[in-house]
Amino acid sequence: MNSNLYNTFQGNIPIPKEIKSLLTTSFAQVKGADENTEGYNRNQELQKQEQISYGQLKRIKNFFDNFQGLENDPSYILNGGSRMKAWVNNTLAQMRNNVKNNERPTEVDNAKVQSSDYKTNVNTLNRSSVAHKATSQKHDTSMAEQSVVESLRRIKEIISKI
Numbered sequence: 001m002n003s004n005l006y007n008t009f010q011g012n013i014p015i016p017k018e019i020k021s022l023l024t025t026s027f028a029q030v031k032g033a034d035e036n037t038e039g040y041n042r043n044q045e046l047q048k049q050e051q052i053s054y055g056q057l058k059r060i061k062n063f064f065d066n067f068q069g070l071e072n073d074p075s076y077i078l079n080g081g082s083r084m085k086a087w088v089n090n091t092l093a094q095m096r097n098n099v100k101n102n103e104r105p106t107e108v109d110n111a112k113v114q115s116s117d118y119k120t121n122v123n124t125l126n127r128s129s130v131a132h133k134a135t136s137q138k139h140d141t142s143m144a145e146q147s148v149v150e151s152l153r154r155i156k157e158i159i160s161k162i
Contacts, residue, residue, distance in 0.1 A: 013052050023047050030074045039078030060088045
């Protein structure tokens with residue numbers, strides 16, 4: 001699902017005015033911060049941008065998910081604090097739900113697909129990871145069988161020398 005999100009939302013998620021205002025305010029709150037403070041550069045970049053990419057949202061979410069400090073730490077404030085965390089989580093959840101709903105078409109949706117649409121829709125209906133998983137499992141099994149056969153051959157060779 002994440003690969004669909006990367007492909008679908010390539011830098012075209014608009015940043016709301018409230019979030020841009022929050023970033024400006026957050027930047028002003030942290031007076032002693034420099035370029036080495038986590039979130040400093042991101043804050044400045046996002047203030048200038050009108051849109052954000054899915055990858056950037058994921059990096060911000062990762063920051064908040066792994067943050068161990070206090071809410072008054074400069075890095076937490078520069079990243080937008082709890083309001084930014086909530087916006088990022090809500091935006092990502094909404095994006096995932098949209099993609100998830102599009103990946104599982106209902107029977108009615110299937111009836112609406114025209115033959116001309118088939119080539120464009122077939123990529124969302126196929127799950128190549130399932131085919132790849134089956135192939136890799138077969139490969140792992142054959143490699144395991146080869147190592148067992150080789151081990152048995154060596155044991156037989158050692159026993160015959162005794």
